[in-house]
Amino acid sequence: MTAASTSRTQILDRIRSATKILPQSACAYADLPRSYVRKGAQSHLAQVELMIERLREYDADVIECKAQDLPATIAAQLASSGRHTFVAPEGLPAEWMAAGYDWKIDHGMENAEVELTEGVVTAAFAGVADSGTIVLHHSSSEGRRVISLLPDWHLCILRASQVVETLPEYFDLCKQAPDLATYISGPSATADIEMTRIKGVHGPRFLNVIVVRDDS
Amino acid sequence: MSQAVAGHPILDPVLAPTFPKAALPILRNAQLRKNVTHATDVIQAKRAKLVAEKTDWQELRSAAAEIRAHALENLGEYLEQFEARCTAAGGTVHWASDAAEARQIIVDLLREEKASEVIKIKTMTSAEIQLNPAIEAAGIHAYETDLAEIILQLGEDEPSHIVVPALHVNRSQVREIFARRMGIKDLSDDPQVLTGAARNYLRQKFLKVPTAISGANFLVAETGAVAVVESEGNGRMCLTLPRTMITLAGIDKVIPRFKDLEVMLQVLARSATGERMNPYTSLWTGVTPGDGPQRFHVVLLDNGRTSILAKPKERQTLRCIRCAACLNTCPVYRQTGGHAYGSVYAGPIGAILTPQLMHLEHAQTLPFASSLCAACYEVCPVKINIPEVLLELRAQVVDQERKQADRFLDLMYWGLRIANQIFVSAWRFRTAQWAGRIGLRFFTGKDGWIHWMPSLGARWTVSRDLRGLPSQTFRQWWAARAKEAK
Incomplete structure (x- = not known):
């Protein structure tokens, strides 16, 4: 037997004997208490308002638009960013990629190539209003993890119909657990020096969100 | 810098002076006490505000406590399940009985990668097993990437808090360390500027160093996923850019299902930093082709945890999710800061965790470093009855002393x-x-x-x-x- 498999056996044996000594006192999984708030109490309209408010509290730049105005709104955001080179996930809808910019479509770009871009546009999987959290599952329109990490400017397109109020509601949305997920609650930040909150340490320093009112 | 006044802090319970001895010079260090009081006041106020707005806070605490208790009671099954799922997803799972074995596994993996440098996400478990000196001894340079950890690494200082490890250092001290070690002239002490200096210092490392080491906040048994919770994005950098990822996790970190994160994430961020949610949470499962590290290792560490598991009153210690709310609220920690505890785990949780991980021969004074006011129990998101465990450990210390011939x-x-x-x-x-x-x-x-x-x-x-x-x-x-x- 190798040293590695010995340790495995030893640890599992120690765990088994430890858990056997003591009487079972914890609940079975199905009986775990779950009396916390599961469903939000607010109207969907209010939930979307809350989502926007929370994002703004994080200093994210949020604008709303109607579904048919989305391409124009994206174009306006790109223009006002003053940036030129953008990376796009493979599955980003073509009409979101406004003309006149240098678009790098991510077919497995090298990290160094992503680093040279100035911004990124992605879709999202969900938004959790209670904490202002944007959820990425890194599907083809949300992109690989690296492209929403290295560029300094992230424009995220969130449809109002994707917004839920509570975190448990997001977990209810997941038919199946994602292999990869990133939950973003405001731009990269630190409070390590005297608890002073500083935006933009390593992740994108600018988080921009377009909330598409596809619900009204 | 604290070391200039208090001597270099020793966070090895075997070597560290007793708590009362270590606390003395710190109590005379007015600057350090001011820094600690300020930081803990700020976090406590933020936490209190966000906990108050949560109408179901007590229900969330109950759920979190029960999920953790359930996971520990069925730890063997959940770890095996995690191992199976993680392996099926392309990860490799290693088991380490103690600190020495974990260090050896990680150093061997780094050698296999022919690594000369490695980037690290803040992990208290790595400090627990004193990983960095072992890596350096193998001729590999470890770069800490969390801002607080950079401050400590460059300042040759030690962590004094689980969540904000450099809270005992103020801005002018950070300025001094960065100016000296990064060779920057005319650096101001504006936190924005200092943070920018750290960003520049690390950017190329993130892009070039092909191997990374992380801890884990949660291991999900059901899916084999690992969760890391952070603020700065250094975690995402380390989890995404390198070729190889090595995660060191205590065996206590496992939770049964993905869905349980709906509870754990809600209580963790609020308790740790007083935020509704921390800026970044990353979840990954083994290896994802084309996205992130293509080689992934998890080292599951026992190092005394199974002996805690076997004891009735002490078992609850392992529910801990390392939020550090107990440190911020503790009237003792708030006076002494973390270094007096002689361990990477400071404060009330350190006072019960350190003696148990070290089998109580060391750190005998730690269970007494408490007024038993129970403020720690009140804020604990997983309801660890710390005073109960402290009393139990005190009784054990007294029992040991009763056997000593020189007690008269x-x-x-x-x-x-x-x-x-x-x-x-x-x-x-x-x-x-x-x-x-x-x-x-x-x-x-x-x-x-x-x-x-x-x-x-x-x-x-x-x-x-x-x-x-x-x-x-x-x-x-x-x-x-x-x-x-x-």
Whole structure:
């Protein structure tokens, strides 16, 4: 037997004997208490308002638009960013990629190539209003993890119909657990020096969100 | 920098001085105490505000506590499940009985990668097993990437808090460290500028160093996923850019299902930093083709955890999710900061975790580094009854001392024997109070406080003042009150 498999056996044996000594006192999984708030109490309209408010509290730049105005709104955001080179996930809808910019479509770009871009546009999987959290599952329109990490400017397109109020509601949305997920609650930040909150340490320093009112 | 005043802090329980000894120079370090008080005040206020807005906070705590308790009671099954799922997803799972084995596994993996440098996400478990010195000894340079960890690494200092490890260092001290170690002239002490300096310092490392080491906040048994919770994005950098990822996780980190994160994430961020949610949470499952590291190792560490699991009152210690809310609220930690605890795990949780991980031969004074006020229990998001565990450990320390032959040489032994004789009789107690009040008058200053006492009394006054006794005892006041009522 190798040293590695010995340790495995030893640890599992120690765990088994430890858990056997003591009487079972914890609940079975199905009986775990779950009396916390599961469903939000607010109207969907209010939930979307809350989502926007929370994002703004994080200093994210949020604008709303109607579904048919989305391409124009994206174009306006790109223009006002003053940036030129953008990376796009493979599955980003073509009409979101406004003309006149240098678009790098991510077919497995090298990290160094992503680093040279100035911004990124992605879709999202969900938004959790209670904490202002944007959820990425890194599907083809949300992109690989690296492209929403290295560029300094992230424009995220969130449809109002994707917004839920509570975190448990997001977990209810997941038919199946994602292999990869990133939950973003405001731009990269630190409070390590005297608890002073500083935006933009390593992740994108600018988080921009377009909330598409596809619900009204 | 703290070390200039207090000497280099030693966070190895085997070598560290006892808590009362280590605390003394810190209590005289006004700058450090000011830094600690400021930081803990800020986090506490933010936490209190966000907990108050959560109408189901107690329900979330109950759920979090029960999920953790359930996971520990079924730890073997959940770890095997995690191992199976993680392996199926392309990860490799290693098991380490103790710190030495974990270090060896990681150093071997780094050698296999032919690594000369490695980037690290803040992990207390790596500090617990003293991983960095082992990596350096193998000729590999470890770069800490969390801002606080950079401050500590460049300042050759040690963490003093689980969540904000450099909270004992202020901005001008950070400025001094960065200017000296990064070779930047004219660096201001504006936190924005200092943060920018750290960003530039690390950017190329993130892009070039192909191997990374992380800890884990949660291991999900059901899916084999690992969760890391952070603020700065250094975590995402390390989890995404390198070719190889090595995650070191205590065996206690496992939770049953993905869905359980809906509870754990809600209580963790609020308790740790007073945020509704931390800026970044990353979840990954083994290896994802085309996205992130293509080689992934998890090292599951026991290092004393199974012995904690086997004890009835102490088992709850392992529920801990390392939020550090107990540190911020603790009246002892708030005075001493973290270095006095002689361990990477400071504060109330450190006072129970360190002696147990070290089998109590070391860190015998830690269970006594508490006023038993139970503020820690009240804020704990997984309801660890820390005072209960402290009392249990105190009893064990006393039991050990009872067996020591030289116990008669300790004045405290005789002091307590005498106290024992006094407390059994009301008459003796009254007489002792009377004598004590007269005796203490000689030591009571004009301000009504006792600053110095000799002999056994010095054990109190060496680090604390004592309020002088009032002219009337409670029993006298009570008797007088009863008389007046008639």
